[in-house]
Amino acid sequence: MKEQNIRCSACTHPIGLQSFYGCTECDFSLHQKCAECPTRKWHVLHNERLTLVTNKELEVFDCYACKRKSNGFMYKHGNNSLELLHCGSISEPFTHPSHPHHPLYYTLIEKKELCNGCNGREYFILKCIEGDCGFVLGFTCATLPQVVNHRVDDHPLSLCYGEEEEEASGKYWSYICERETNPNNWFYTCKDHLACLHxxxxxxxxxxxxxxxxxxxxxxxxxxxxxxxxxxxxxxxxKSRCMYPINLKLLGTSSTYICSNNCASHWRGTAI
Incomplete structure (x- = not known):
């Protein structure tokens, strides 16, 4: 298997240029940082210690904090599961390059608050407690990869933390979906910053x-x-072209594709 196609069995993400351990007899591989994750740990969302579950059966689970689906390793306590490398890795104080001057802390809230990354309302948040700052990140945005490889560009894409209203001019377009992008929300951009991608x-x-x-x-x-x-x-x-990096194909068929988890959850069709 080509090295660029190797994926970590723990976090399911590409190995990329990171150090990793690999089995010489099969395609089982682990990022070094994933292999070094503790088997039990305290987490800001739980009063009890979480246990690392290697998920040998590749069971699909919903992350308790960000609701993303995964079949990689997880931290678990009772019925609550957290993705290993995303929400499961969050600790306090939490630092993020979008807010470099102050650390963020998990805050219990009674109603959802607005995330500075996506402008969506989130229940599980990390918040700046310095004065009247009020900077908020939902767990989903807080755990987005800073750099990602994508077929649209030969160079890695970087996470951009939006443009200030006074800096944003004209319309921004994502040339993957060919739709307008809100420059005030976070987006990915290429090396020359000529594109902003949802x-x-x-x-x-x-x-x-x-x-x-x-x-x-x-x-x-x-x-x-x-x-x-x-x-x-x-x-x-x-009925649109599948544009995301990973598709779902109905088992036992040759041409029944679903482009996303969202479409799969609403699909009531039959095989074609």
Missing amino acids: IKCVLGDSSGFMPRIVATCWTRSFEVVLNDSVTRPFCSRC
């Missing part, structure tokens, strides 16, 4: 799935496939 366009909502395995979701079984062919398939639910 976060969902770059990552999709199935980035927590290990490719080339079978995932059971919503009482159906899907093969997890990389969307890396020259011609992108059509989604059987939304």
Whole structure:
């Protein structure tokens, strides 16, 4: 297997240029940082210590904090599971390059607050407690990868923390979906900063799935496939070209593709 196609069995993300351990007899690999995760740990969301679960059966689970689906390793206590490298890695004080001058802390809230990254309302948040700052990040935005490789550019894409209103001029377009991008929200940009790409366009909502395995979701079984062919398939639910990096193909079929978890959750069709 080519090195750029190797994925970590713990976090399911590409190995990339990071140090890793690999089995010489199969394709099982682990980032060094994932391999060194403690088997038990305290977490800001729980009063009890969480236990590392290696998820040998590749069971699909929903992360308790960010609601992303994954079939990688998890930290678990009772019925609550956290993604290993995303929400499971959050500790206090939490530092983030979008807010470098002050640390962030998990804050219990009675109602959802506005996230500075996506401008969406979140319940699990990390907040700046310095004076009247009020900077807030939901767990989803707080754990986005800072750099990601994507087929749209030969160079890695970098996470941009939005443009100030006085700096934003004209319209911004994501040339993956060919739709307008709100420059005040976070987005990914290329080396020359000539494009701003929606976060969902770059990552999709199935980035927590290990490719080339079978995932059971919503009482159906899907093969997890990389969307890396020259011609992108059509989604059987939304009827659009599948534009995200990972697709779901209904098991036992040759052409029934679903572009995202969102479409899979609403799809009531039959195989084609």
